[in-house]
Amino acid sequence: MRDMSGGLRRNSAILLAFVIAGALFVFGTIYAPEFASYAHIRTILITASFTGFVGVGQTLCMLTGGIDLSIPSVLAGAALVTANLANGSTAQLAWIIPLVLVGGVAAGLINGVGVAYAGVPPIIMTLGMSGALQGLLLIYTNGGFAASPPESIVNFVTGDTVGIPTDVLVWAGIGAITAIALSWGVFGRKLYAVGTNPVAAFLAGINVKRVLLVPYAVSGLTAAVAGILLLGFYGQAFSDMGNDFLFSSAIAVAVGGASILGGRGHYVGTIAGAIVLTLITADLDVLSLGTSAVDISYGVILLAAVYLGGRKLGRRRVAG
Amino acid sequence: MSGPDIATAAHLDDGSGDAAALGARHDLGPGMRASPLARLGSGNIQLVMPYMYVVVLGGAILCLQPRLLTGPGAIDALFSLVVPLALVAFGQTLALMTRGVDLSVGGVISLVSSLLATQLNDRGPIILLEILAVIALGLVIGCLNGVMIVLTGMQPFIVTLATWSIGDGIAFAVLPIEGGTVSPTLANALTGAVLGVPKSVLIVAALFVLWFVVRRSRFVRDVTAIGSDEVRAHLLGVPIRRRKIQAYAACAFFGSLAGIYLTVQAQSGSPDAGDQFILNSIAAVMLGGASIFGGKGSAASSIAGAVAFLLIPDLVFALGLTSFWSIFFQGFILIVAVTFNSAVQHRARAAA
Numbered sequence: 001m002r003d004m005s006g007g008l009r010r011n012s013a014i015l016l017a018f019v020i021a022g023a024l025f026v027f028g029t030i031y032a033p034e035f036a037s038y039a040h041i042r043t044i045l046i047t048a049s050f051t052g053f054v055g056v057g058q059t060l061c062m063l064t065g066g067i068d069l070s071i072p073s074v075l076a077g078a079a080l081v082t083a084n085l086a087n088g089s090t091a092q093l094a095w096i097i098p099l100v101l102v103g104g105v106a107a108g109l110i111n112g113v114g115v116a117y118a119g120v121p122p123i124i125m126t127l128g129m130s131g132a133l134q135g136l137l138l139i140y141t142n143g144g145f146a147a148s149p150p151e152s153i154v155n156f157v158t159g160d161t162v163g164i165p166t167d168v169l170v171w172a173g174i175g176a177i178t179a180i181a182l183s184w185g186v187f188g189r190k191l192y193a194v195g196t197n198p199v200a201a202f203l204a205g206i207n208v209k210r211v212l213l214v215p216y217a218v219s220g221l222t223a224a225v226a227g228i229l230l231l232g233f234y235g236q237a238f239s240d241m242g243n244d245f246l247f248s249s250a251i252a253v254a255v256g257g258a259s260i261l262g263g264r265g266h267y268v269g270t271i272a273g274a275i276v277l278t279l280i281t282a283d284l285d286v287l288s289l290g291t292s293a294v295d296i297s298y299g300v301i302l303l304a305a306v307y308l309g310g311r312k313l314g315r316r317r318v319a320g
Numbered sequence: 321m322s323g324p325d326i327a328t329a330a331h332l333d334d335g336s337g338d339a340a341a342l343g344a345r346h347d348l349g350p351g352m353r354a355s356p357l358a359r360l361g362s363g364n365i366q367l368v369m370p371y372m373y374v375v376v377l378g379g380a381i382l383c384l385q386p387r388l389l390t391g392p393g394a395i396d397a398l399f400s401l402v403v404p405l406a407l408v409a410f411g412q413t414l415a416l417m418t419r420g421v422d423l424s425v426g427g428v429i430s431l432v433s434s435l436l437a438t439q440l441n442d443r444g445p446i447i448l449l450e451i452l453a454v455i456a457l458g459l460v461i462g463c464l465n466g467v468m469i470v471l472t473g474m475q476p477f478i479v480t481l482a483t484w485s486i487g488d489g490i491a492f493a494v495l496p497i498e499g500g501t502v503s504p505t506l507a508n509a510l511t512g513a514v515l516g517v518p519k520s521v522l523i524v525a526a527l528f529v530l531w532f533v534v535r536r537s538r539f540v541r542d543v544t545a546i547g548s549d550e551v552r553a554h555l556l557g558v559p560i561r562r563r564k565i566q567a568y569a570a571c572a573f574f575g576s577l578a579g580i581y582l583t584v585q586a587q588s589g590s591p592d593a594g595d596q597f598i599l600n601s602i603a604a605v606m607l608g609g610a611s612i613f614g615g616k617g618s619a620a621s622s623i624a625g626a627v628a629f630l631l632i633p634d635l636v637f638a639l640g641l642t643s644f645w646s647i648f649f650q651g652f653i654l655i656v657a658v659t660f661n662s663a664v665q666h667r668a669r670a671a672a
Contacts (some may be wrong), residue, residue, distance in 0.1 A: 042526065067477075114655065119662040123421070123477075124606055127599055131651020138644035247481060256479060261475065292496075295489030299482040303468070306478050 013257025057219020068221025108220020144164030144239025146259030368611030428485020428592025432579030437500025437589025462572025466565030
């Protein structure tokens, strides 16, 4: 019974996000017919995928009422370390990529231990982590820039597999795993329980601290994945390359219907949120509007999405 | 609710408003006050720590490279950086004390900076009007934050994130790249020294004094009560909505002052001047020992936290390391300080 209402609640907010995405797409197409061309849709999906990757970790963190602000540093770190170690050649990638992914998980685990076991508020813990990591990166790379990534990574991100962009296929795979884990997995159920009410979850026999550890570890992993792929997409790595993802990930999750208080939301919503954000930028591009308009509309859309999502919840609470 | 209940609650509320301290005092029995030492042990030590950070960091710099602090103009250079961060941290303390956070100060500073650098002319008294206008703009943004937070029930994090983004967006439209000009008259008014004391030091000292003037005020006590326990504060008759709106208005007010100082001092504006102040102000407040769970904080300690935060680059320089290490240490010290605060709070809670 409770599960059913939870599912419905998730669906209505997620549906709204997809409707917004559809409206934005139609709007762009009316203004510029080539908006709906295959090449453009392909670009939109690849661009959205990076927010989508970091959105996996951010969704899990926000489901527990937390947030991961260290995503930009982990992402830039993964890209810089990969580019530096590989030094333009593909030969070593077989051990470099696993190493970088493990590094991402390790950074996330430190966050998780701080949040779950030391009781440090997530905003502060991940903020401090981000600063410390950013400093280490600048020291390691002596300024934080690396060009000429391995050709294979560039080809992987920009290439196609069976006619579909490989990067989008990877996103679909990771997205499916996340969505299934949240909807049908035991862990997903524990995550929602902890996010809704940690005390009740504890009384129900859930190891709350261990559950809280996982979202941050996953977030470190997905930020590292995004970093390696973005290295291929940009063709270079720099210490600020993750900055845009700090809030675009949080906004995508919020637009996708999640509550920042935890316990409500789903990765399917985050997918819609990531697409909405990318479409806003693309629409404004069609209208020849730049950074300024993007910033303003991100703010407005965030307020609108969270307000509408919250209002529905409020009405149901009154009704129930 | 019956009369005696309210009296008991009111009696309990007269004090720091800290739940752990209340518990401790309750154990001592009615009418008895915990000794200053016990109160220090029960959590207030966090508010003393930032002064220790300043002493330790300053002492280390004095041992390694005394000229970084004693050289000509060294103190003025340091405090010119402290002034805007201390201003933002003052406001951020109030927001954090209500269990909120204000990310929009970044947008306010950027907006003020870009407006001043493009609109400010050297035409006499009209400068004052323009200064008042940007302060009023800051207050309006702060009130909007507060109103949205109390009326819609949206999280402060979300609301102020959105207004930060909107503020930065407008700033970019006003001033697309760093630049602009600011009247040298204003720069002269805010920089330099009075009787041999740099004005930057005087401004920070004035902020410090301001906190000790307002900390016993109705407003700060109400804000503390809201942060400790909103339901209890409501039962005690604290006007929660009004106080929260005022807290965000105050935060944006200090943000616009920081924007004015920053722009006038640099004599040019930048559309993303404010972005670094969001995280740095939270770090300063955390180093200052305020609890992110609300109900505890001291703007004076936050100012000390800001000084400590800005001493780190000097120490890194004194140690002969590249400047990148200061970014590492600023993040590292934030984690250490907050872990320490959490540990003290957990112990205090367990003891109570």
